[in-house]
Amino acid sequence: MEKKSTRTTDPSSFLQSVTLSEKDGHSSTQSSHRLLAFSDSLISIIATVMILPIAHTKIQQDQELQKSLQQLLATKISVYLVTFLIVTVAWAAHIRLFQVIERIDDVLALLNLACMMLITFLPYTFSLMASFPENPLGILLFCGCAIVIGLIQAGIVLYGFSQPYLLIDHIQISENQNYYKYQILKVILRVPVFCFLAGIFAFIFFPLAYILLALVIFYPYLSQTLKWCCNKALGQQEEHNETMLLYTYHPKEPLSKERVEAFSDGVYAIVATLLILDICEDNVPEPSEVKERFNNSLIEALHDFGPEYLAYFGSFVTVGLLWFVHHSLFLYITKTTRFMGLLNTFSLAFIGGLPLAYQLTHEFEEKSHNELEAIQISCVIIFFAGIFQMAIWVTALFNERETLHPYVRYRGKEHAFMFAKLSIYPCVSLSTFFLTCILSEFSTPIFHLMEIIVPFAFLALRILVRIALALLKLVFCPSKPIHNSVEEDETRLPFNDVLWYIIDL
C-alpha cells in the first residue's frame, strides 16, 4: 500500500526530505539535515550575540575614543572574542558528533535541544567572568554548563551506539564498534573532566582555573602542534586513518562543508541585520518630541538620524558583499579542512565587529579626531575579515587537488577572477586606511566613496577580468597548452597572479 501511494508525490523532494530507513523498519528514524541546520542557526546567533553589549556601550562625546576603547578592550571585546571562540569549539564538537551519528530519532532531537539550550547560556557565564574575574561563581557556572553539555553529548553517543542504525554505515558494518565508541567517548569526556578540575581550582587558586579553561580551547591545537613537531623531529610519517580522523584534531581533518556554510550564513545574516534592530528600536522619534522640537516636521526629525541610516546601509552592503565573496569561495571548495574552518572562524569574528565599527563612524562630530579613528578601525576590521577569507583560499590552493574545483585551481578558468574577487576588500580597505592617514581632513568623503564604489567594482569585475584575460591570452599565449600537472608552475603562481590582478584593475 505504501509503495503504491507514494507515486503521486514528487519523488525527488520526497527523497531529499525523508530519509527513513525503511529497510530496518525504524519508522521514527529521520535524516538529521534540518536538525543540524537549526543547531547551526542557534549557535551562530549565540556566537555573535556578545557584540551587542559592546555596540550599546555609550561613548561620551568629550572622552577620547582611545580611552573608551581601552576600557572596552579590557572586558567586552575579550568577552566577545572568547565567546566566539568557545562557541565555535562547541560547534566543532557538535559537527564531529553528528558526523558519526547520521540519522536521528525523537530522543536524539530532544537531547540535542537540551544541549543547545545550555550552549546558548554560555555567553552569559562569560559576561559574569569578565565583570567579576575574581569571583568563582562565573567559572563555576561555566564549568557546570560545560560538564552537563559533555554528559549530554556522551549520552547522545551511548544512545547512538545502542541503536546502530543511527550511525554512519561505515561504523554500522564495522566489527570494532566498541573500540570506536570508547575512542569517541574519550574525546568528548575530556572537556567535562578539564572543566571539573577548573571548577575545583576556582575555589583553591583561581588563576589555575582560567589556565585550565584556556587549555580546553587550545588543547587540540597545542597537542597537534606538539605531535607535528615530534613527528618532524623523529622523521616519522604521519598516519592517516580515515575514520579516526573524525575524532582527532588533525588540521586536514574534514569538516562538513555544508555545516560550515550554514554556520557562516547564520553569522552573516545576524550581523547584516544587527543595525536595523537598533534603528527600528531607537530611531523612531516620539510624536511629542516631533511636535515640540521640530515644529511637527517629521522629515526634519528624521534628518537627525541620517548618519544612522548611512551606517546601516554601509554595514549591510559590506557584510552582504563579504558574504558574496564567501559564497563564491565556498562554491568552489570541495572539502573543508579543520584549518580552513579555523581561518573561517577568525574571518567571521571580525565580521561580527563590523556593525560596531560602522556605528562608531557616525557617533562623533564631523572631522573630529575620534571620527577619523573610527573610520580607520572600520578599515582595519574589513581588512582582516577579507584577508582571512583570502587565507582560506590560499590554504586550499596548497592542496588544490583535494580541496578545490578544477575551475579555480591554478590555470583554471576562474582562478584569476576568484583572486580578484577575494582581493577587492583587503585592497580597498588598506588603501582607504592609508588615504585617510594622509588626507585626514577628507576621511569621511573617502570612506563613503569607498562604500559606493565597491558594489560597482563587484558588478564590473567579471567583465574587467574577462577583457584582461582575453588580452593576456592574445599577447602571451595564443594557444594555451593543456597541463596535467600543476606542480611545475607552483613557483610562478604569485607573480602571475599579481600580473593578472594589475591588468584586471
Place this chain on the structure above:
Amino acid sequence: MEKKSTRTTDPSSFLQSVTLSEKDGHSSTQSSHRLLAFSDSLISIIATVMILPIAHTKIQQDQELQKSLQQLLATKISVYLVTFLIVTVAWAAHIRLFQVIERIDDVLALLNLACMMLITFLPYTFSLMASFPENPLGILLFCGCAIVIGLIQAGIVLYGFSQPYLLIDHIQISENQNYYKYQILKVILRVPVFCFLAGIFAFIFFPLAYILLALVIFYPYLSQTLKWCCNKALGQQEEHNETMLLYTYHPKEPLSKERVEAFSDGVYAIVATLLILDICEDNVPEPSEVKERFNNSLIEALHDFGPEYLAYFGSFVTVGLLWFVHHSLFLYITKTTRFMGLLNTFSLAFIGGLPLAYQLTHEFEEKSHNELEAIQISCVIIFFAGIFQMAIWVTALFNERETLHPYVRYRGKEHAFMFAKLSIYPCVSLSTFFLTCILSEFSTPIFHLMEIIVPFAFLALRILVRIALALLKLVFCPSKPIHNSVEEDETRLPFNDVLWYIIDL
C-alpha cells in the same frame, strides 16, 4: 584535464555543492541553494525583529497590565503583525521568483542582495507609519522601498530570461518563453503599481493609501476567493496548469518545502535566543552595585535575576519543543501548499510573541492580578501557536495522497503518534489556562509545573503511544486489513483519533 582531476575529490559532496552547468560552458553559473538559505535567514530575522520594541516597552508596576496592553495593542503589536505579514508576502514572492530561476550567477546574487537590503528596511517604515499615522512620509518610504524591490525583481526576471540557462529546464525548452516572461512580469509589477498609486494618494487622501497597501497584502487571497466563488456559482471546473500554478495564487499552489523549513528554522532560532540577548545585556550586575548593595556577594545579586533565568529557560524549552513538533510534522509532509504556508505563518507569528509573554510572567509581583493575566496570555499564545501547527496537519490530511508520507496518513504507522505530538501543546496550554482561572492563587506553580512536565511528556510519548496502540490492536483488530483507499474511513477519523488519543494519555 578537468575531468581527470576531479577524480581525487569526494564526488557526492562535490555534486551537491557545485551544480555548474558544464554542458553549456557557463562556468559562472551556480546552484541557488545557499543564496536562498541566506535570504531565508535574513527574511526570518527581519520578520521577527519588530517584537523587540514590544518586549522592551517598560510596564510600570502600578499600572494595570490591561491598560498598558491596550496601549501596546494599539501600535506596536499591530506593527509587529503587519510587518510579519508583509515580510512573509515579500518572502513568498521571492520563493516564486526563484522557482522559475533555478541557477544563479554573480549578477543575480548581487541583485538579490540589493533586494534583501531593501526588505530589511521595511520594518522601519512600518514603525514610522505606526507612530505618525497621518504623516505621508512613512507611506512614501514604504512605497518607495516596495517599488524599488519590485523593479529589482523585474530586473532579475528580465536578466534570467536573457540568459535562459538560468531558468528551470521546463521553461528553458519551452517555445512560449516570451509568454511566460510577460505573465511573470505582470504578477511582479502589480505590487509596484499598487504602491505607486498608494504613494500618490498619500498626499491627496491618506486613508485610501492604507486601503491600497492592505490590498497589496490581501489581493491574492481576495482574488482567489472571488474566483473560487465564481467557479462554484457557474459550476465550472478549475483549470490546472502546472507551470502557471507557480505564478497564480491558488491555495494548492506548491511552495518550496525546503524554503518553508529554512524560514521557519530562522524564526524559531531567533525567537529561542531573543531572551538570552536581553539577559546577556541587562542582567550582568555592576561590580560597584554588588559591593554596595549586596555586601560583595555575587550570588545574592544574581538571586534577584532568578525570575529572568526561569523565563529564559521556559521560553527556550517551549520554542524548542514547538520547533521539534514542527520538525516532526514537516518530516512527513511531502508537499507544502500555499494555504499550509499561510497557516505556518500564523503559527510563527504567535511564536514570535512567546518571549514577550514569558518576559511578562516575571515582571510583576507574585500572586498579583497582573501576573495571573501574563500567565494566561502566555497560555493563549502557546495554544494558538500549537493549534495552527495542528491546522497544517489537518489541511494536509484532507489531501493526504499528495501531501503526506504514507506513515502518517490515516491508519498509517505514525498517525496516532503524530496526532498526539501535535495535541500536547494545545491541550496542556488550554488546561493550564482553565486551571489558572479556577485556582488563580496557584497560577505560578501550575505554570512552572507545566513547563517541567511537557518535555518529559514528549520523551515518554512514543512509549505511551506504542503501548496504547499495541493494546488497541490486540483488543480490536488482531489482523489489520490492508486498505488501498482511505476515503471510506474519512468520516470515522475524528472519533478514532480521539479514542486513540484518550488511551494514549
